[in-house]
Amino acid sequence: xxxxxxxxxxxxxxxxxxxxxxxxxxxxxxxxxxxxxxxxxxxxxxxxxxxxxxxxxxxxxxxxxxxxxxxxxxxxxxxxxxxxxxxxxxxxxxxxxxxxxxxxxxxxxxxxxxxxxxxxxxxxxxxxxxxxxxxxxxxxxxxxxxxxxxxxxxxxxxxxxxxxxxxxxxxxxxxxxxxxxxxxxxxxxxxxxxxxxxxxxxxxxxxxxxxxxxxxxxxxxxxxxxxxxxxxxxxxxxxxxxxxxxxxxxxxxxxxxxxxxxxxxxxxxxxxxxxxxxxxxxxxxxxxxxxxxxxxxxxxxxxxxxxxxxxxxxxxxxxxxxxxxxxxxxxxxxxxxxxxxxxxxxxxxxxxxxxxxxxxxxxxxxxxxxxxxxxxxxxxxxxxxxxxxxxxxxxxxxxxxxxxxxxxxxxx
Numbered sequence: 001x002x003x004x005x006x007x008x009x010x011x012x013x014x015x016x017x018x019x020x021x022x023x024x025x026x027x028x029x030x031x032x033x034x035x036x037x038x039x040x041x042x043x044x045x046x047x048x049x050x051x052x053x054x055x056x057x058x059x060x061x062x063x064x065x066x067x068x069x070x071x072x073x074x075x076x077x078x079x080x081x082x083x084x085x086x087x088x089x090x091x092x093x094x095x096x097x098x099x100x101x102x103x104x105x106x107x108x109x110x111x112x113x114x115x116x117x118x119x120x121x122x123x124x125x126x127x128x129x130x131x132x133x134x135x136x137x138x139x140x141x142x143x144x145x146x147x148x149x150x151x152x153x154x155x156x157x158x159x160x161x162x163x164x165x166x167x168x169x170x171x172x173x174x175x176x177x178x179x180x181x182x183x184x185x186x187x188x189x190x191x192x193x194x195x196x197x198x199x200x201x202x203x204x205x206x207x208x209x210x211x212x213x214x215x216x217x218x219x220x221x222x223x224x225x226x227x228x229x230x231x232x233x234x235x236x237x238x239x240x241x242x243x244x245x246x247x248x249x250x251x252x253x254x255x256x257x258x259x260x261x262x263x264x265x266x267x268x269x270x271x272x273x274x275x276x277x278x279x280x281x282x283x284x285x286x287x288x289x290x291x292x293x294x295x296x297x298x299x300x301x302x303x304x305x306x307x308x309x310x311x312x313x314x315x316x317x318x319x320x321x322x323x324x325x326x327x328x329x330x331x332x333x334x335x336x337x338x339x340x341x342x343x344x345x346x347x348x349x350x351x352x353x354x355x356x357x358x359x360x361x362x363x364x365x366x367x368x369x370x371x372x373x374x375x376x377x378x379x380x381x382x383x384x385x386x387x388x389x390x391x392x393x394x395x396x397x398x399x400x401x402x403x404x405x406x407x408x409x410x411x412x
Contacts, residue, residue, distance in 0.1 A: 041085075084298045125310065291311065
């Protein structure tokens with residue numbers, strides 16, 4: 001019988017569990033302050049939610065199981081699809097948009113390591129029911145503030161627009177298969193491979209130059225303004241203008257210092273239709289947050305609702321905080337007060353109303369107390385043995401005093 005965890009899934013105990021819950025509460029408060037309504041959805045969803053006409057997540061990355069009726073179910077690989085399902089089928093507000101948030105376990109069967117887990121916590125927010133670029137800017141601002149709220153101040157956002165490449169591919173008359181091949185090369189920054197693949201294909205020289213140069217389309221708003229002046233079809237041009245609008249709003253929000261434009265961001269989850277972004281931090285090889293616009297996802301569920309949102313992987317963020325030594329949300333060192341059987345009534349009567357306020361651990365005396373104190377990083381301990389004997393441990397020094405003197409010294 002196996003008593004260890006499945007690969008890519010961890011137990012959380014003691015300090016790590018405490019810190020994670022503190023971060024969750026900080027994010028929950030942030031989302032609430034921005035007017036988001038928290039939702040909970042089942043861990044299990046129908047397979048068809050994620051696979052069908054559009055494959056939103058690679059089948060190999062999904063945990064699948066079959067219920068007793070023969071229906072194929074999945075452990076949800078993300079919370080964006082369930083959020084859209086809830087918005088399209090459960091919420092009955094007439095006024096849009098819906099602002100939904102969540103803190104939920106998700107599951108991916110793909111590779112793990114370096115902070116990635118097969119079971120992970122997604123903390124995110126979705127704005128469903130509007131195509132206004134203001135909301136795209138708002139979710140990016142919220143993503144930045146979410147990272148900062150949990151202790152990551154060096155967050156860096158890379159923002160792109162999937163329709164820019166789609167417009168180029170349309171002008172180049174690339175098939176869907178060819179688009180997938182080129183997009184993978186763009187994602188891996190293989191500019192030589194792109195040039196080699198496109199050689200011999202009939203297309204305008206300017207479009208060829210754009211596609212082969214896209215891995216270097218990295219910068220700020222000036223890059224967008226420069227590209228708008230080049231020869232592009234309406235689809236790519238509209239994508240750039242949309243991105244410029246979002247960047248203008250982010251500048252007005254005071255977020256520009258966190259933002260970099262990266263038009264080579266084309267290989268994303270299948271539901272993104274416009275602006276996309278990643279969030280990175282020092283010493284992490286993977287993004288800790290990601291998001292974008294997905295205007296067609298809810299339509300599959302019976303209701304046309306444009307949408308934009310983001311999610312943060314809390315485990316990835318915690319790993320970044322751990323590597324950078326940034327965390328301030330450690331457990332406060334407790335103060336321990338123990339009592340002998342003789343002193344139980346006395347100690348409980350004076351501590352009953354102050355345990356929580358003073359972060360006191362009140363407990364029966366035992367032979368393990370010194371070891372207990374060391375393992376819990378307690379700074380002080382008082383062992384109340386009798387009215388004449390209270391052993392006070394502090395900074396490696398043990399002092400013996402009577403009960404009344406100890407109460408006066410500790411102001412109890």
